[in-house]
Amino acid sequence: MPTIPFDSRLERREAALLAMWAFLVTEALFFGPLFFGYVHGRIANPAAFVSASHPMHVVLGTLNTALLMTSSLTMALAVRGAQQGKAIRLWLALTALLGLAFLGIKASEYWMESSEVAKASGAELTFYFLYFAMTGLHALHLTIGIGVVAWLWRHAARFGREYHAPVEVSGLYWHFVDVVWVFLYPMFYLLERYNA
Amino acid sequence: MTYVLTWLALMILLALTCASSYFPMGPWNTIANMGISCAKALLIAIFFMHLKNAGALLRIAAFTGLVFLAILFGLSWTDYATRQISPAPWQDPAA
Amino acid sequence: MVTVTNYLSDGFTLRSWLTTHDHKRIAVLYMVAITAFFFLGGAAATMIRLELATPQGDLVSADTYNKLFTVHGVVMVWFFLIPSIPAVLGNFLVPLMIGAKDMAFPRLNLASWYVYVLGGLFTVAALVAGGVDTGWTFYTPYSTRFTDSNVILVILGVFIVGFSSILTGLNIIVTVHKLRAPGLGWFRLPLFIWANYATSLILLLATPVLAMTLVLVALERFTGIGIFDPALGGDPLLFQHLFWFYSHPAVYIMILPAMGVASEIIPCFARRTVFGYRFMAYAILGIATLGFLVWGHHMFVSGQSMYAGMVFSMLSFLVAIPSAIKVFNWTATLYKGSIFFSAPMLYALGFVGLFTIGGLTGLFLASLALDVHLTDTYFVVAHFHYIMVGGSVMMYLGALHFWWPKISGRMYPEMLGRIAALTLFLGFNLTFFPQYLLGWLGMPRRYHEYPPEFQLLNLFSSAGAAVLAVGYLLPLGYLGWSLFFGKRAPANPWGATGLEWQTPSPPPKHNFEEQPVVTRGPYAYDPVR
Numbered sequence: 015m016p017t018i019p020f021d022s023r024l025e026r027r028e029a030a031l032l033a034m035w036a037f038l039v040t041e042a043l044f045f046g047p048l049f050f051g052y053v054h055g056r057i058a059n060p061a062a063f064v065s066a067s068h069p070m071h072v073v074l075g076t077l078n079t080a081l082l083m084t085s086s087l088t089m090a091l092a093v094r095g096a097q098q099g100k101a102i103r104l105w106l107a108l109t110a111l112l113g114l115a116f117l118g119i120k121a122s123e124y125w126m127e128s129s130e131v132a133k134a135s136g137a138e139l140t141f142y143f144l145y146f147a148m149t150g151l152h153a154l155h156l157t158i159g160i161g162v163v164a165w166l167w168r169h170a171a172r173f174g175r176e177y178h179a180p181v182e183v184s185g186l187y188w189h190f191v192d193v194v195w196v197f198l199y200p201m202f203y204l205l206e207r208y209n210a
Numbered sequence: 211m212t213y214v215l216t217w218l219a220l221m222i223l224l225a226l227t228c229a230s231s232y233f234p235m236g237p238w239n240t241i242a243n244m245g246i247s248c249a250k251a252l253l254i255a256i257f258f259m260h261l262k263n264a265g266a267l268l269r270i271a272a273f274t275g276l277v278f279l280a281i282l283f284g285l286s287w288t289d290y291a292t293r294q295i296s297p298a299p300w301q302d303p304a305a
Numbered sequence: 306m307v308t309v310t311n312y313l314s315d316g317f318t319l320r321s322w323l324t325t326h327d328h329k330r331i332a333v334l335y336m337v338a339i340t341a342f343f344f345l346g347g348a349a350a351t352m353i354r355l356e357l358a359t360p361q362g363d364l365v366s367a368d369t370y371n372k373l374f375t376v377h378g379v380v381m382v383w384f385f386l387i388p389s390i391p392a393v394l395g396n397f398l399v400p401l402m403i404g405a406k407d408m409a410f411p412r413l414n415l416a417s418w419y420v421y422v423l424g425g426l427f428t429v430a431a432l433v434a435g436g437v438d439t440g441w442t443f444y445t446p447y448s449t450r451f452t453d454s455n456v457i458l459v460i461l462g463v464f465i466v467g468f469s470s471i472l473t474g475l476n477i478i479v480t481v482h483k484l485r486a487p488g489l490g491w492f493r494l495p496l497f498i499w500a501n502y503a504t505s506l507i508l509l510l511a512t513p514v515l516a517m518t519l520v521l522v523a524l525e526r527f528t529g530i531g532i533f534d535p536a537l538g539g540d541p542l543l544f545q546h547l548f549w550f551y552s553h554p555a556v557y558i559m560i561l562p563a564m565g566v567a568s569e570i571i572p573c574f575a576r577r578t579v580f581g582y583r584f585m586a587y588a589i590l591g592i593a594t595l596g597f598l599v600w601g602h603h604m605f606v607s608g609q610s611m612y613a614g615m616v617f618s619m620l621s622f623l624v625a626i627p628s629a630i631k632v633f634n635w636t637a638t639l640y641k642g643s644i645f646f647s648a649p650m651l652y653a654l655g656f657v658g659l660f661t662i663g664g665l666t667g668l669f670l671a672s673l674a675l676d677v678h679l680t681d682t683y684f685v686v687a688h689f690h691y692i693m694v695g696g697s698v699m700m701y702l703g704a705l706h707f708w709w710p711k712i713s714g715r716m717y718p719e720m721l722g723r724i725a726a727l728t729l730f731l732g733f734n735l736t737f738f739p740q741y742l743l744g745w746l747g748m749p750r751r752y753h754e755y756p757p758e759f760q761l762l763n764l765f766s767s768a769g770a771a772v773l774a775v776g777y778l779l780p781l782g783y784l785g786w787s788l789f790f791g792k793r794a795p796a797n798p799w800g801a802t803g804l805e806w807q808t809p810s811p812p813p814k815h816n817f818e819e820q821p822v823v824t825r826g827p828y829a830y831d832p833v834r
Contacts, residue, residue, distance in 0.1 A: 018815070019406035019484060029409050029483045035268050036475050036509055039275035044513035046279050047521060047547045051532035051539075053283065054290070059538035076228050080221065083250075087217040090258040094213070137538030143530045147521075189258045196250045200243035204231035267482065278510045281597055286546045289601065289613035 027179040034183040038190045041155075045194060048148050052201060055144065059137030066141035067205040069130045071123055075203040078116050079195065085112035086192045089163070093185040096178035106167040109188065113160045120153055145202050152198060155191050162187065216257040223250050311714065311811040326411035327814060332397035333712070334418050339385050339393065340781070342425065346380035347777065349373045354736075354770040357763050362754035370753035371438035372454070378441025383463050384425055386693060387555065389701045390562030391508070392421070392473050395501045397712060399477055401805035401812065402495050404486025404821040409479040417472035424466030431458035440751065442552070445533040445544040449525040456526055460519045467516045470558075474508030477501055486804070488823035492586070495803055495827045496579065499586045500565025503593040507554045507561075510597070515551035518544065545607055549600035557596040559693055560660070561589060563700035564631055567653045570707050571635050573801040574650035575642030578828040581634045588627035588634075595624040605676045614673055621671035625664060632661050647799070648722030652703025655730045659695025663688055666741065681751075684744025690737045699729065702780060709784065710798045714811040715791030721783045729776030735769025802829050 020026040056063050085108070092105035124146075131142045162184045166173075173181050227246040231239060256262045261269055312329045315321070322330055352373050356364040365373065396414065400407050408414050431437055437459045439448040448456050481502045485494075522544065525531025532539040572579045579585060601609060601617030635657050644650070666688040669675050679685060703726075709717050739762040744750075748759050755763070797806040804821050805812075 018411070019400070019409070025483060029479050031264075031268060032271065032482060033410065033475055033479045035271040036478055039271060040471055040475075040509050040513045042275040042279060043510060044517050046282055046514055047517040049279075050282060050286070050547065051521070051543060054540060054543055055532060055538060057290075058540070062538060072228070076224065079224055083217065083220045083224065083254075086220075086254060086258050087213055090213045136536075139530050140532060140534075140537045140539055143524075143528070143532070147524065186259055189254050192258075193251045193254050196254070197247050200227055200231070200247055204227065204239075204243055206234075206239070207231040208234045274510070278597065282514065282547075282550050285598060285601065285613075285616070286550075288616050289542070289546070289609045292610040292612040294610065 023177065027182075030179045030183050031186070034186045038186060041190060045148070045151070048144065048151070049197070051140075052144050052148070055137060055140050059140065062137035063141045064205045064209070066134060066138035067202060068210040069127070070145075070203050071126065072203045072207060072210075074119050074123055075199055078119050079199045081112050081116050081119075082192050082195050085109045085116070086189050088112065089185050089188045092166075093178075093181050096173045096181040097175070099175040101170075102173065102181065103167055103170045106163050106170065110160050110163045110167065113156055113163070117153060117156060117160075120149065148198055149202070152191065152194055155194070159184075159188050159191050212257055216253050219253055220250055223253075310813060311809065312814050313714065313811050315814050324415075326407070326415060328396050328400055328408045328411065328414055329712075329812065331414050331418055332393050332395075335388060335392040335396065335421070338418070338422060338425065339388055342380050342384035343777075345429075346377050346385055347774070349377035349380070350770065351774070353377065354767040356753055357755070358767040360755050360757045360760050360763075365753065367753050368438060369436075371440070371751070372436035374751055375437050375440050376432055379428065379437070379459060379463065381693075382441055382555070382559075383466055384421075384428065386559045386697055387470055388421065388473070389559075389697065390566060390704060391477065391501055391504055391558075392417075392469075394497075394566070394701075394704045394708065395477055395504075395562065396473070398708065398805055399480055399498060399501060400484070401711075401808065401816055402498055402803060403481065403484060403489055404804050404817065404823065405480065405484035406815045406817070408476045409484060410476050413472055414476055417469045417476070420472065421466055421469035424462045424464075424469060426462070427465060428459055428462030431455040431462060434458060442548065443519070443522055443544075444548075445522065445525070445541045448522055449531060449533055457523045460523045464516050464519050467512045470508045470512050474505035474512075477505040478509065486821050486823050492583065493823055493826045494586075495565075496568035496582070496585050496589070497562075497565040499589045500561045500568070503589045504558050504561045507558050507593050507596065511551040511554040511558075514547060515555075518547040518551070521547075542604070542608060545604050545609075546600070549603045550597075553600040553603065554593075554596045556689070556692070557592055559697045561592060563656065563660075563697045564589065566700040566704040566707070567635060567656050569801075569803070570649045570653040570703055571638050571657075572828040572830055573707075573799055574645045574647055574653075575639050576645075576830045577638050577640075577642040578831050579634065580637035580640075581630075582826070582828070584630055585634055588630045591627035592624065595620065595627070599624055599671075602671055602676070605673055606680050618671055618673050622668065625668055625671075628660075628664050632657060632664075646723070647706075648717075648719060648726050649703045649707035651723055651726035651730075652699050652706065655726065656696055656699045656703065659691050659699065659730075659733070663691030663695055666691065679744055681749055682744035683740040683748050683750055686750050687737045687740035687744060690740070695733055695737070699733075702726075702729070705780070705784065707799070708805075709787070710794030710810045711805055712811065713784075713788055713791070714794050715787045716794050716798060717780075717787045717791060718783050721779065725776055725779035725783075728772060728779065732769050732772030732774070732776045736766050736773050737769070739763070739765045739769075802827060 020029065088105045088108040092102045092109060095102040095105055127142075131139070134142055166181055166184055223246050227243050230242050235242070255272065261272060312327055315327075322334065325331060352365065353370070356362070356370060362370065396408065434455045437452075437454045437456055439452055439454070439456060443456070443460070481494075481498060521531060521533070525533055530537060533541050533544045535541065568579055568585060599617055599621040601613055602621045605614050605618075666684070670679055670685060670688060706717060706722055709715070743759055743762050743766075746759065748755055794810040796809050798810070799806075804823070807821060808817055
């Protein structure tokens with residue numbers, strides 16, 4: 015493993031963690047303008063946003079949130095396993111499977127919602143634009159995350175007490191993707207459900 | 211284990227946020243939902259992402275992202291909150 | 306004669322360059338690429354100044370003129386100025402200055418160069434496909450709805466090159482935090498490092514916002530639906546807020562590294578330690594932070610609320626303070642110094658003067674009442690060119706000259722260097738000073754024709770551009786010449802302090818024979834008092 019220019023594995027691991035956190039900061043700012051657009055839209059067109067959100071599938075959305083947060087648990091357990099030199103493949107596999115389940119449900123939602131979009135007009139269209147853009151970007155990030163977790167699963171034998179930075183760093187990324195969804199969920203699914 | 215307790219807290223908060231949206235509370239619905247999302251995010255960041263045990267540098271890095279998002283929203287708000295629409299005399303008053 | 310291996314002689318094939326992990330080679334790759342883009346942007350500028358030599362719009366059509374200033378802006382901002390000092394000098398010098406063997410992530414560094422080139426290819430493709438006429442600022446709704454030029458292609462190019470910036474910034478930040486030599490605490494770092502570190506923070510925090518904003522423009526253009534359309538409850542000003550949230554800090558990305566270079570050159574050729582080191586470091590951080598709070602000054606007449614205008618105006622005045630502190634400190638560094646007017650020193654002194662003029666005119670523009678008259682006139686064009694060309698480009702060239710012996714192992718011809726610096730200074734002022742007057746007299750920017758009473762000043766400006774071109778071509782010539790025929794450089798031709806001068810010129814592949822240990826602060830030029 016190339017450790018130039020680092021003096022030690024510890025130094026390299028610290029650098030990797032700092033780099034991933036710095037990268038996650040850029041990701042937060044990357045999603046920022048979309049949140050900005052949503053806040054503006056919601057304040058300027060409250061009725062249209064509420065009416066556009068009612069056909070959303072709140073049961074599926076809630077289920078998805080639960081699945082994703084559970085995958086964060088399994089990922090955290092994988093990271094701890096790697097740090098302690100224990101087996102991690104089971105946790106990694108569960109994480110990836112939960113992620114795939116999320117994507118499957120999302121895809122089915124997209125399929126069902128496309129007909130709703132055709133009926134929308136005015137600021138309702140803006141709601142759907144933001145919905146597809148934000149959840150689509152999220153799904154893209156999740157897909158990349160699943161790929162990374164699959165790669166870790168494939169090379170799981172490499173990781174142990176001595177060397178586990180890639181697992182930690184991937185865990186940080188996975189949790190970030192979860193945090194983004196934690197905000198997206200109420201924004202798109204929970205607008206005045208009492209009137210739906 | 212801390213992780214399982216964190217997960218449990220997340221699930222409870224999820225149930226809370228979903229259920230509360232079925233009760234009409236006016237602006238408090240949004241406030242509650244945002245507050246709960248922030249709580250969930252903090253739980254994930256502190257326990258799953260190990261910010262609890264991380265050095266000052268990583269915590270500052272995480273915090274910085276939030277600060278600059280706040281600047282984007284906050285300073286733009288000085289514009290959006292204070293705009294006065296002055297319609298021209300010939301315009302429809304509803305415009 | 307024994308040939309010692311250095312980073313340049315470590316493999317002569319193209320492949321060894323294109324697959325290198327060595328930060329010094331990657332810096333050279335960037336230098337070649339940005340020089341090419343500089344001349345592309347310069348070609349557009351040449352056409353612009355040729356058109357503006359006469360009042361009639363007789364050289365090119367209005368549409369073509371729009372495309373010319375757009376390509377000039379896009380190429381110069383994103384493909385030249387933003388990467389220039391950080392990706393060329395930063396990549397080369399940061400590990401050397403902190404006593405490290407390489408950047409923290411060498412492969413990521415190489416990747417950032419390839420991403421830069423890919424972004425460049427998309428932009429050139431947009432140009433070949435017929436260009437873009439929105440201006441480098443892509444304002445909506447023209448860019449999303451009404452123009453039929455190649456907006457999406459050029460947006461792709463800028464989006465991609467943004468990731469190159471982010472990767473460079475990430476590498477610099479982690480490198481400075483984790484790879485400093487033993488004894489090299491933060492307050493012993495050269496100000497060049499502070500400047501590039503602060504620049505990297507801005508790169509990381511601001512660029513992603515631009516990336517998403519451009520994606521939103523492309524999506525709205527492609528689908529017809531988006532957040533900038535009032536008919537759908539959106540707001541065109543949302544674009545401007547988001548765009549300028551990045552683009553104002555972007556100008557600090559362009560000037561902070563130049564300030565870092567000045568802080569290296571001036572102490573060296575005044576033989577004095579920099580005046581007020583800590584204030585210089587804090588001022589760098591202050592500029593980077595305050596720079597994020599002022600973006601609304603680009604929007605005073607856009608329909609933004611007056612109250613917000615007042616807030617942004619006040620904050621814009623504040624950001625001048627740390628810049629002024631730096632100017633005072635560079636000047637104070639000269640006091641009782643033993644000044645040597647080398648070419649780098651001429652560039653640096655020119656920088657201090659021209660940056661001051663540009664900065665002061667920024668205060669004019671920050672004032673709401675004045676800006677109503679000056680906005681979108683040539684006054685603004687002159688203001689930002691004083692800072693970006695008189696400031697950043699001068700220091701990029703100054704830096705190239707100062708560190709040329711280290712980078713190439715050769716000395717450039719000193720007399721030619723001084724002549725080029727003076728030619729640049731004269732040509733620059735002749736080009737851009739008349740533009741302040743033109744703006745004050747009311748000539749709008751981005752117009753390819755103008756009333757005849759503005760011709761004399763425009764002629765001065767175009768003549769100045771010709772002299773400026775000579776000032777750029779001269780270094781291209783003699784620096785290239787020196788690679789083959791220049792005198793071989795010693796390790797420290799200027800007698801400068803700094804770890805980069807403690808290793809041979811050019812440096813060996815892993816920079817230092819032994820790990821340097823730092824025992825004192827930077828700029829130890831003063832004799833013992």
